[in-house]
Amino acid sequence: MVKLGIIGLGRMGTYHASVSATLSSVKLIGIADINQENLQKIKTPGVLSMTDYRELLPLVDAVIIALPTDLHYEVAKEALKAGIHVLIEKPLTRTIAQAEELFEIAAQKNVTLHVGHVERFNGALQELKKVIQNPYLIEMQRVGPFSPRVAADSVILDLMIHDLDLVLNLVPSPLAQFNVIGTKISSNNCDIAHVQLEFENGTLATIFSSRASQIKNRSMAVHQEKEYIHLNFTTQDLAIHRGTSSSIQVGQDQLRYKQEALIEHVFVYKDNPLKLEIEHFINTVKTGAHSNKPVEDTAALRLTFAIEERLGLR
Numbered sequence: 001m002v003k004l005g006i007i008g009l010g011r012m013g014t015y016h017a018s019v020s021a022t023l024s025s026v027k028l029i030g031i032a033d034i035n036q037e038n039l040q041k042i043k044t045p046g047v048l049s050m051t052d053y054r055e056l057l058p059l060v061d062a063v064i065i066a067l068p069t070d071l072h073y074e075v076a077k078e079a080l081k082a083g084i085h086v087l088i089e090k091p092l093t094r095t096i097a098q099a100e101e102l103f104e105i106a107a108q109k110n111v112t113l114h115v116g117h118v119e120r121f122n123g124a125l126q127e128l129k130k131v132i133q134n135p136y137l138i139e140m141q142r143v144g145p146f147s148p149r150v151a152a153d154s155v156i157l158d159l160m161i162h163d164l165d166l167v168l169n170l171v172p173s174p175l176a177q178f179n180v181i182g183t184k185i186s187s188n189n190c191d192i193a194h195v196q197l198e199f200e201n202g203t204l205a206t207i208f209s210s211r212a213s214q215i216k217n218r219s220m221a222v223h224q225e226k227e228y229i230h231l232n233f234t235t236q237d238l239a240i241h242r243g244t245s246s247s248i249q250v251g252q253d254q255l256r257y258k259q260e261a262l263i264e265h266v267f268v269y270k271d272n273p274l275k276l277e278i279e280h281f282i283n284t285v286k287t288g289a290h291s292n293k294p295v296e297d298t299a300a301l302r303l304t305f306a307i308e309e310r311l312g313l314r
Contacts, residue, residue: 001025001026001027002025002026002027002061002062002282002285002286003027003029003059003060003061003062004020004026004027004028004029004060004061004062004063004064004282005028005029005030005031005032005053005056005057005059005060005062005063005064006020006028006030006031006032006063006064006066007031007032007033007053007056007063007064007065007066007067007075007079008032008033008065008066008067008068008071008089009031009032009033009035009038009039009041009042009066010033010038010066010067010068010149011149012066012089013031013033013038013064013066013067014038014041014042015274016064016066016274016278017031017041017042017044017047018042019272019274019275019278020064020278021042021044021047022275023275023278023279023282025279025282025283025286026278026282028044028047029047029048029056029059029060030047030048030049030050030056030059030060031047031048031049031050031056032049032050032051032052032053032055032056033049033051034051036051039051053075054078057078057079057082057084058082060084061084061085061285062084062085062086062087062112062281062282062285063079063084063085063086063087064086064087064088064089064278064281065079065086065087065088065089066089066116067089068152069091069093069094069152069153069157070094070152072088072089072091072092072093072094073093073094073098073101073102076088076093076102076113077101077102077105080102080105080106080109080111080113081105081109083109083111084111085111085112085113085114085281085284085285085290086106086111086112086113086114087112087114087116087277087278087281088113088114088115088116089116090115090116090117090161090162090165091153091157091161091301091304092115092297092298092301093301095305096298096301096302096305099294099298099301100294100298103292103294103297103298106290106292107292110290111290112281112284112285112290112291112292113292113297114277114280114281114284115297116277117161117162117165117166117297117300118162118273118274118277119162119163119165119166119233119273120165120166120169120277121273121274121276121277121280122233122236122273123236123268123269123270123271123273124231124232124233124236124237124238124266124268125166125231125233126268127238127266127267127268128170128220128222128229128231128238129170131227131229131240131266132170132222132224132229133224134224134225135170135171135203135222135223135224136202136203136204136223136224136225137203137204137205137206137222137223138167138170138171138203138204138205138206138220138221138222138223139205139206139207139220139221139222139223140163140166140167140205140206140207140208140219140220140221141207141208141209141217141218141219141220142159142160142162142163142207142208142209142210142217142218143208143209143210143211143213143215143216143217144159144210144211144213144215144216144217145211145212145213145214145216146185146186146187146191146211146212147211148187150211151186151187151188151189152189153189154182154189154190154193154308154311154313155182155189155190155191155192155193155209155210155211156182156190156193156195156209156304156307156308156311156313157304157308158211159209159210159211160193160195160207160209160304160307161300161301161304163207163209163220164195164207164300164303164304165299165300166220167197167205167207168299168300168303169296171199171201171203171205172201173199173200173201173203174199174200175197175198175199175200175303176198176199176200177197177198178195178196178197178198178303178306178307178310179195179196180193180194180195180196180307180310180311181193181194182194182311185212186211186212189313190308190311190313191210191211191212192209192210192211192212193208193209193210193307193311194206194207194208194209195207195208195307216234217234218232218233218234219231219232219233220233226242227240227241227242228240228241228242229241236268236270237265237268238265238266238268239263239264239265239266240263240264240266241262241263242262242263242264243262
């Protein structure tokens with residue numbers, strides 16, 4: 001059983017702690033947060049609570065870091081140097097140099113450094129991987145209401161990084177170029193951004209992210225020669241449209257458009273993606289199969305920073 005600690009008890013940290021406490025492969029040893037009120041959120045019997053995360057490190061095999069982005073590098077570096085496996089919420093760090101250093105330390109200490117891209121573990125995405133081939137267009141939308149909690153990060157670093165990570169992993173080709181537009185709505189940072197990506201194999205991707213919307217939507221559409229595939233990240237639903245035909249019917253006082261298609265609703269085993277992510281992390285700790293992939297796991301961060309630079313945010 002892996003002895004685990006949680007550092008940072010904000011929204012995501014509390015979620016991590018709650019899920020971790022239910023896993024049979026984990027013993028949640030303790031939680032750390034400088035805010036005493038946050039520590040009161042976790043009522044699991046036998047779990048130690050402390051305001052200094054350094055007191056937690058000698059007691060555990062692994063930690064989950066869910067702190068504000070500015071604190072990721074310092075805390076993760078100390079944990080990795082102590083030989084502790086680390087799962088860190090995205091974004092990994094504020095700079096690529098910091099990210100590369102953390103992966104170097106993980107390699108030296110032979111421990112896992114896992115970046116929390118939870119959408120990778122979405123059941124619908126796992127099924128999508130089985131049917132996606134040679135897409136010519138990928139459309140992604142991730143929108144929701146504004147939260148002051150994330151005002152320090154741009155919408156690219158806060159939300160879009162999820163979709164950048166997925167697209168970069170789904171398209172087996174180097175990125176050729178990108179275009180971006182963005183604007184401020186609710187903060188002094190970028191709150192709405194629209195990015196167009198072109199890959200060397202000809203695949204196009206368009207990603208729209210907003211934290212100034214009155215609805216919450218997380219979706220992806222994949223266009224292929226013979227299929228249109230729609231994925232809903234929130235409900236984990238996946239539908240494949242084939243053999244689409246359309247016709248126009250002209251009436252006496254109106255014009256009607258009719259579209260028909262064969263729609264396959266793919267069976268998706270719907271489990272909690274965060275639970276699956278933590279289980280994956282714990283399995284690497286137990287088996288020693290660390291599989292650290294610094295190039296793959298920093299690709300989305302590099303592109304995020306490039307997009308922010310194009311918008312004048314860096």
